[in-house]
Amino acid sequence: MGEINKNVDALVDEWQFSRNARELQSSIIREILKDSSKPGVINFGGGLPAPELFPVEKIRKACLDVMDKHAVSALQYGLTTGVKELRELIASRMRKQGVEVTTECIQITGGAQQGLDIVGRAFLESDSVVLTETPTYLGALQAFSFYRPKFVSVETDNDGIIPDDVEEKMKKYKPRFIYVVANFQNPTGRCISNKRREALVEIARKYRCPIIDDNPYGELRFSGQHLTPLKAIGPDIVIELGTFSKIISPGLRIGWICSQPSVQTIIERMKQACDLHSNSFTQYVIYEFAAAGHLDPHIETVRKAYSERRDFMVGMMKKHFPKGTTWTEPEGGLFLWVKVAGNLSTSAMLKDAIAAGIAYVPGKFFYSEKADDTTMRLNFCNATNANIEEGIKRLAKVIASAK
Amino acid sequence: MGEINKNVDALVDEWQFSRNARELQSSIIREILKDSSKPGVINFGGGLPAPELFPVEKIRKACLDVMDKHAVSALQYGLTTGVKELRELIASRMRKQGVEVTTECIQITGGAQQGLDIVGRAFLESDSVVLTETPTYLGALQAFSFYRPKFVSVETDNDGIIPDDVEEKMKKYKPRFIYVVANFQNPTGRCISNKRREALVEIARKYRCPIIDDNPYGELRFSGQHLTPLKAIGPDIVIELGTFSKIISPGLRIGWICSQPSVQTIIERMKQACDLHSNSFTQYVIYEFAAAGHLDPHIETVRKAYSERRDFMVGMMKKHFPKGTTWTEPEGGLFLWVKVAGNLSTSAMLKDAIAAGIAYVPGKFFYSEKADDTTMRLNFCNATNANIEEGIKRLAKVIASAK
Numbered sequence: 001m002g003e004i005n006k007n008v009d010a011l012v013d014e015w016q017f018s019r020n021a022r023e024l025q026s027s028i029i030r031e032i033l034k035d036s037s038k039p040g041v042i043n044f045g046g047g048l049p050a051p052e053l054f055p056v057e058k059i060r061k062a063c064l065d066v067m068d069k070h071a072v073s074a075l076q077y078g079l080t081t082g083v084k085e086l087r088e089l090i091a092s093r094m095r096k097q098g099v100e101v102t103t104e105c106i107q108i109t110g111g112a113q114q115g116l117d118i119v120g121r122a123f124l125e126s127d128s129v130v131l132t133e134t135p136t137y138l139g140a141l142q143a144f145s146f147y148r149p150k151f152v153s154v155e156t157d158n159d160g161i162i163p164d165d166v167e168e169k170m171k172k173y174k175p176r177f178i179y180v181v182a183n184f185q186n187p188t189g190r191c192i193s194n195k196r197r198e199a200l201v202e203i204a205r206k207y208r209c210p211i212i213d214d215n216p217y218g219e220l221r222f223s224g225q226h227l228t229p230l231k232a233i234g235p236d237i238v239i240e241l242g243t244f245s246k247i248i249s250p251g252l253r254i255g256w257i258c259s260q261p262s263v264q265t266i267i268e269r270m271k272q273a274c275d276l277h278s279n280s281f282t283q284y285v286i287y288e289f290a291a292a293g294h295l296d297p298h299i300e301t302v303r304k305a306y307s308e309r310r311d312f313m314v315g316m317m318k319k320h321f322p323k324g325t326t327w328t329e330p331e332g333g334l335f336l337w338v339k340v341a342g343n344l345s346t347s348a349m350l351k352d353a354i355a356a357g358i359a360y361v362p363g364k365f366f367y368s369e370k371a372d373d374t375t376m377r378l379n380f381c382n383a384t385n386a387n388i389e390e391g392i393k394r395l396a397k398v399i400a401s402a403k
Numbered sequence: 404m405g406e407i408n409k410n411v412d413a414l415v416d417e418w419q420f421s422r423n424a425r426e427l428q429s430s431i432i433r434e435i436l437k438d439s440s441k442p443g444v445i446n447f448g449g450g451l452p453a454p455e456l457f458p459v460e461k462i463r464k465a466c467l468d469v470m471d472k473h474a475v476s477a478l479q480y481g482l483t484t485g486v487k488e489l490r491e492l493i494a495s496r497m498r499k500q501g502v503e504v505t506t507e508c509i510q511i512t513g514g515a516q517q518g519l520d521i522v523g524r525a526f527l528e529s530d531s532v533v534l535t536e537t538p539t540y541l542g543a544l545q546a547f548s549f550y551r552p553k554f555v556s557v558e559t560d561n562d563g564i565i566p567d568d569v570e571e572k573m574k575k576y577k578p579r580f581i582y583v584v585a586n587f588q589n590p591t592g593r594c595i596s597n598k599r600r601e602a603l604v605e606i607a608r609k610y611r612c613p614i615i616d617d618n619p620y621g622e623l624r625f626s627g628q629h630l631t632p633l634k635a636i637g638p639d640i641v642i643e644l645g646t647f648s649k650i651i652s653p654g655l656r657i658g659w660i661c662s663q664p665s666v667q668t669i670i671e672r673m674k675q676a677c678d679l680h681s682n683s684f685t686q687y688v689i690y691e692f693a694a695a696g697h698l699d700p701h702i703e704t705v706r707k708a709y710s711e712r713r714d715f716m717v718g719m720m721k722k723h724f725p726k727g728t729t730w731t732e733p734e735g736g737l738f739l740w741v742k743v744a745g746n747l748s749t750s751a752m753l754k755d756a757i758a759a760g761i762a763y764v765p766g767k768f769f770y771s772e773k774a775d776d777t778t779m780r781l782n783f784c785n786a787t788n789a790n791i792e793e794g795i796k797r798l799a800k801v802i803a804s805a806k
Contacts, residue, residue: 015526015611015666016526016531016579017525017526017669018524018525018526018527018528018550018579019528020524020528021524021669021673022669024672024673024676025672026671026672026675027675046480047480048480049479051478051479054474054475054478054479056470056474056475056478059470059474059478060466060467060470063463063466063467063470064463064466064467067459067462067463067466071457071459071462071463072454072457072459073654074654075454075457075459075462075652075653075654075655076451076452076454076457076652076653076654077450077451077648077653077654078654109678110513110677110678110681111678111679113677113678113679114677114678117676117677117678121421121423121424121549122420122421122424123419123420123421123424124421125421125422125423128419128421139679142675142676143676145676146524146673146676147421176419176421208418210418245480249478249479249684250478250479250480251476251477251478251480251481251682251683251684252478252682252683252684253678253680253681253682253683263418266420266424266425268429269424269427269428269429270424270549272429272430273427273520273545273546273548273549274513274516274517274520274677275512275514275516275517275520275656276514276516276542277656278513278656279513279654279655279656279682279685280654280655280656281652281654281655281684281685281688282682282684282685285684
């Protein structure tokens with residue numbers, strides 16, 4: 001990081017980059033994880049889904065179907081909003097989850113990450129306030145940061161965001177929006193409870209403050225009680241970001257924004273200025289994959305595999321982690337959240353961890369204010385049982401010997 | 404447009420959108436061309452390449468090759484910079500054109516349109532000055548407009564941008580960059596001559612002002628003298644935007660930015676904040692299409708077809724257009740530029756034209772200052788000879804009867 005920033009500083013003197021560009025940092029996770037790609041390092045750090053579960057044969061067949069049925073539309077310029085068949089499919093799936101939406105509310109994006117950028121474009125400018133959970137998704141902080149907002153973090157517990165603190169901060173800061181990951185949050189794996197969802201929507205309505213619900217993991221519930229989508233509770237005040245990255249493939253880069261018809265008018269213009277429209281070809285590939293009936297069975301396969309890996313990792317943690325270490329046991333998603341005992345620093349510990357052949361993301365990067373450096377994020381879904389066992393053993397030793 | 408903007412205005416009162424979002428207009432071309440999709444309307448308006456030339460069978464084969472050889476990489480998250488094999492291919496093709504570049508200078512983007520947005524992000528903020536050609540590409544004006552720069556237009560003639568005026572305006576306005584389409588410009592079809600290119604680079608160096616050369620059409624030369632790429636003349640000061648949209652398919656949404664290693668550091672961060680990375684799958688599809696040896700023969704096919712259509716359209720214009728109408732005869736690309744006689748207004752005439760079953764884009768939208776409303780842009784590549792003949796006849800009548 002240091003070296004990169006130094007070079008950039010030299011450049012800034014030479015050419016006139018925008019202030020936003022000069023001050024935007026490179027992704028900390030990507031920088032950290034450069035070291036973790038060394039041979040022999042077991043990596044619980046990244047946010048990658050399990051590649052061995054990619055439905056390769058079914059996607060191959062979907063490609064052929066696209067070329068048979070939609071070749072010209074898939075290869076030509078398309079509408080900014082996206083491929084109609086895919087938008088209809090998404091709207092229909094959301095309706096089954098209790099969200100009242102029409103196709104016109106769906107804007108296709110280049111993954112949910114572009115959804116975050118577009119929401120930032122639409123709402124933020126220098127010194128706008130964004131409320132975030134504590135901790136919150138680092139990638140969202142990075143996407144929004146380009147627009148130079150001020151982040152204010154709201155207290156959370158195991159039931160998610162705490163309504164009284166939301167209300168206090170909405171009153172005090174008049175935020176442009178509140179950003180949450182209501183389902184199996186990145187990084188903690190926690191959900192916002194139904195009761196809290198109701199309260200959050202009520203407060204947001206009172207202060208006319210949009211809720212951005214970033215929802216990449218909602219369909220990956222392994223166990224526990226089904227929760228009502230935030231967008232179903234507050235269709236007028238919630239903007240939901242979705243993606244096929246975790247339920248089919250991230251390389252196809254297809255996500256969506258589900259807003260209100262009136263907000264969609266602004267969203268569509270932002271998208272047009274970004275890149276005209278998303279990849280038509282892979283929009284059709286996802287549509288044909290789903291139309292062939294593969295989507296729900298595939299999600300079930302992924303759920304089952306991730307559920308087993310969560311169980312296995314949690315089992316290994318119980319067996320090997322030193323006393324005083326605690327963790328979340330998420331009912332879905334990809335991540336769990338570890339807290340080490342005392343005043344140990346997970347960021348200081350990372351160098352030893354990588355030397356011992358195990359990588360994670362130190363928790364402190366997921367805070368927009370007042371970081372807790374005793375935390376770390378582990379991805380439980382992208383490793384074999386053998387690697388999970390070995391990785392947790394290595395990590396346990398690193399934690400035990402840290403001071 | 405009016406109705407949309409009215410609705411948005413109402414919204415702005417309700418929610419706090421960013422100033423940039425509120426003031427960004429929807430694409431004028433897309434609004435105009437909504438009417439032109441009526442049955443029976445011959446459309447010379449859009450910027451679409453000819454769909455009947457899409458190499459459908461070869462792309463289908465490339466999809467299968469991707470699934471055989473790169474399935475996991477094509478479906479997993481990828482590097483922000485892009486797929487290495489494709490970046491190497493692009494760098495190698497650019498070197499053959501005389502541009503000294505390494506793979507690390509190539510950033511993959513979601514079409515050249517995202518390249519424009521990323522360049523805007525990197526350099527522009529409120530009231531930054533951008534120099535543009537007269538006229539200039541409307542889509543670039545729209546992409547840059549989000550960052551609220553001030554556009555200053557530089558005089559041009561048939562040899563492209565006029566160096567003395569560039570120098571005067573660089574001195575006076577200290578622009579963040581100058582934006583040009585050096586090859587077969589959109590909208591005029593003109594090129595900047597070699598002599599002017601040399602002069603432009605020299606002036607840009609003197610004022611340390613980057614040149615953005617948007618180059619979607621460079622490989623589509625039908626006739627005339629080969630020109631040296633601007634990036635070959637000024638590798639230190641030119642940033643070139645490229646795309647596969649006009650030489651393979653726009654639906655695959657793959658373009659690139661070729662800058663300098665130092666500038667690339669900033670570009671990569673901008674890209675990361677936009678959407679992490681471009682579609683891995685279609686990057687590999689393009690790579691496999693090219694690796695199978697199909698790219699150069701396909702470009703030759705497209706060149707030949709477009710060349711014939713240009714000849715045919717120009718022939719029809721000579722035969723049917725009223726006296727006093729003039730036009731460019733481009734040596735490549737997709738567009739030509741018509742100027743009607745006297746004080747006729749092509750924007751006023753458009754309604755009658757669409758009623759007569761012929762659509763074009765009024766030229767006035769391509770000016771960042773002082774629009775010439777006697778001009779129009781015609782796309783000669785996306786129509787059959789029969790439609791070109793009929794369309795030009797209709798347009799000739801509309802021009803002849805306009806007052």
